[in-house]
Amino acid sequence: MGTPATAPRKNTVRLGDRVFSGLSKGSGIALLVIMAAIAVFLTIRAAIAIAHNEGNFLTTFQWDANASPPVFGIAVLLFGTVVSSVIAMTLAVPVAIGIALFISHYAPRRLAGIIGYVVDLLAAVPSIIYGLWGALFLVPHMTGLFDWLDRFFGWTGIFAYDGTPARSLMTVGILLAIMILPIITSVTREVFKQTPKAHEEAALALGATRWEVIRMTVLPFGRSGIISASMLGLGRALGETMAVATVLSPSFLINASLLESGGGTFAQNIASQFKEAGSMGRDALIASGLVLFVLTLLVNGAARLIIARRKEYSGSL
Amino acid sequence: MAKRIDVTGLTAYYGTHKAIDDISMHVEPMSVTAFIGPSGCGKSTFLRTLNRMHEVTPGGRVEGKVLLDDEDLYGPGVDPVSVRRTVGMVFQRPNPFPTMSIYDNVAAGLRLNGSYRKSELDDIVEKNLRGANLWNEVKDRLNKPGSGLSGGQQQRLCIARATAVEPEVLLMDEPCSALDPISTLAIEDLIGQLKSTFTIVIVTHNMQQAARVSDRTAFFNLAAVGQPGKLIEIGDTDRIFSNPTVRATEDYISGRFG
Numbered sequence: 001m002g003t004p005a006t007a008p009r010k011n012t013v014r015l016g017d018r019v020f021s022g023l024s025k026g027s028g029i030a031l032l033v034i035m036a037a038i039a040v041f042l043t044i045r046a047a048i049a050i051a052h053n054e055g056n057f058l059t060t061f062q063w064d065a066n067a068s069p070p071v072f073g074i075a076v077l078l079f080g081t082v083v084s085s086v087i088a089m090t091l092a093v094p095v096a097i098g099i100a101l102f103i104s105h106y107a108p109r110r111l112a113g114i115i116g117y118v119v120d121l122l123a124a125v126p127s128i129i130y131g132l133w134g135a136l137f138l139v140p141h142m143t144g145l146f147d148w149l150d151r152f153f154g155w156t157g158i159f160a161y162d163g164t165p166a167r168s169l170m171t172v173g174i175l176l177a178i179m180i181l182p183i184i185t186s187v188t189r190e191v192f193k194q195t196p197k198a199h200e201e202a203a204l205a206l207g208a209t210r211w212e213v214i215r216m217t218v219l220p221f222g223r224s225g226i227i228s229a230s231m232l233g234l235g236r237a238l239g240e241t242m243a244v245a246t247v248l249s250p251s252f253l254i255n256a257s258l259l260e261s262g263g264g265t266f267a268q269n270i271a272s273q274f275k276e277a278g279s280m281g282r283d284a285l286i287a288s289g290l291v292l293f294v295l296t297l298l299v300n301g302a303a304r305l306i307i308a309r310r311k312e313y314s315g316s317l
Numbered sequence: 318m319a320k321r322i323d324v325t326g327l328t329a330y331y332g333t334h335k336a337i338d339d340i341s342m343h344v345e346p347m348s349v350t351a352f353i354g355p356s357g358c359g360k361s362t363f364l365r366t367l368n369r370m371h372e373v374t375p376g377g378r379v380e381g382k383v384l385l386d387d388e389d390l391y392g393p394g395v396d397p398v399s400v401r402r403t404v405g406m407v408f409q410r411p412n413p414f415p416t417m418s419i420y421d422n423v424a425a426g427l428r429l430n431g432s433y434r435k436s437e438l439d440d441i442v443e444k445n446l447r448g449a450n451l452w453n454e455v456k457d458r459l460n461k462p463g464s465g466l467s468g469g470q471q472q473r474l475c476i477a478r479a480t481a482v483e484p485e486v487l488l489m490d491e492p493c494s495a496l497d498p499i500s501t502l503a504i505e506d507l508i509g510q511l512k513s514t515f516t517i518v519i520v521t522h523n524m525q526q527a528a529r530v531s532d533r534t535a536f537f538n539l540a541a542v543g544q545p546g547k548l549i550e551i552g553d554t555d556r557i558f559s560n561p562t563v564r565a566t567e568d569y570i571s572g573r574f575g
Contacts, residue, residue, distance in 0.1 A: 198408060198412040199415070201370065202408065202413075202414065202478075203414075203425075204370065204373060205401055205405065205406035205408075205479070206402070206405070206478070206479070206482060207399065207401040207429060207430070207482065208398070209398050212429055216414060220414075220416035220417075221416060223416070
């Protein structure tokens with residue numbers, strides 16, 4: 001009696017499974033919706049501003065978005081953003097890799113712990129604090145370095161300096177480098193620590209010195225991690241607002257010299273102008289924000305491409 | 318080029334824990350010496366003291382003497398890096414560099430030691446891959462990553478990598494324990510060929526393997542868990558397996574251990 005033993009069991013879906021799958025599906029969809037909403041919002045408002053723009057959006061060295069007719073262009077902002085971020089990356093990435101290697105492979109365990117903690121602490125400092133420190137300490141103390149650069153490399157034009165307060169893209173780049181150092185350091189440190197012991201021992205057993213072990217195993221193994229960490233840092237440098245706005249003395253000029261005051265970045269320009277902007281002015285700022293958004297996407301896409309190209313050698317088996 | 322190893326009064330520590338106690342033995346050149354014994358008896362630790370890999374472990378240190386012919390590996394002013402260039406090592410799990418091609422794996426050690434012309438390097442890579450009985454299987458994909466090979470092939474690649482720098486001694490730490498029986502057989506055949514060039518020391522958990530490949534066998538044991546491992550006896554493999562002088566050896570090889 002009852003059900004025969006061979007009857008197929010009913011395929012019950014448990015409540016927990018259903019809730020969880022609904023939750024994760026919902027989160028995934030929400031993410032897409034939010035991204036789409038941001039993109040649509042930015043595009044519509046940007047289109048309005050660009051349609052009314054009397055200047056050339058890409059090449060005009062001017063930002064009079066509240067005038068009628070409005071005249072504005074992002075040339076200076078694009079230049080300032082890219083240049084300050086490039087300076088920051090050039091300075092921060094090698095130093096961050098050095099600190100990370102020191103923590104993961106050279107320092108005695110106690111010291112490594114302390115340094116790691118201090119680096120993480122640096123990441124927790126709010127950007128306005130960096131901005132104040134930059135404006136009040138870094139700017140006056142840059143003149144010595146800038147004079148030196150001017151004396152030896154001034155002939156290149158890029159490093160010419162006339163002694164005015166150092167509220168320039170170079171100072172911004174240096175400040176950004178300090179700000180993105182902790183995030184790059186802590187991500188690369190974690191990646192370096194995960195290098196398989198077996199690979200390091202293989203290199204040691206071949207008669208590799210410590211540096212050769214790092215070159216043969218740790219760095220290649222951590223390659224994609226270094227790239228991802230740098231992209232995280234670059235993302236922060238491209239979008240940094242308060243610190244840049246506090247240090248830079250903005251102007252709508254592109255200086256041949258990186259040491260001369262002036263210039264601007266997308267985020268800094270939006271922060272500085274948003275309050276006084278009228279409706280057209282805001283739309284113009286949003287248009288510039290859209291360019292920053294696309295720039296960040298491009299940078300991330302490029303990074304993914306680099307990582308994917310050597311996937312079979314990545315070391316993640 | 319193969320050299321003789323003489324060990325006297327060797328004791329190794331992990332921090333304050335004594336892992337092996339007062340081991341003395343000699344290893345004949347151009348022969349295969351197998352280390353057998355239960356887990357934790359310190360045979361791998363002892364093996365790693367022979368190329369100064371033990372001290373790489375945090376807290377690892379060594380007392381005693383290891384002579385390679387007449388050179389004391391632990392003498393003052395001896396660079397562990399140069400020791401490891403003369404005493405090569407193959408590990409338990411195949412560990413080719415995943416970020417390098419098959420070719421670059423074999424050439425890795427050479428590139429550390431100096432610069433070679435491309436044609437020289439090609440010859441050395443081919444010679445060592447042939448020596449590891451791997452050439453025919455990989456000659457068409459030398460530029461593919463080594464991690465794409467099977468476990469047995471990877472281990473032979475690691476052997477080619479170790480022999481490419483022309484060491485005097487080759488240490489093998491359970492080289493077949495992660496491999497299937499056919500790959501194991503391939504490695505054992507290879508060991509038989511390699512001993513015409515190198516002094517080989519192999520750690521193994523597999524007693525048939527010790528009996529098959531080695532000329533001399535050393536049995537290690539420990540009095541109890543947490544006690545340091547000791548060398549119980551060493552002798553010709555035939556003698557150890559047919560007529561051991563110590564009771565513990567007999568118990569272990571006949572499976573009556575513990």
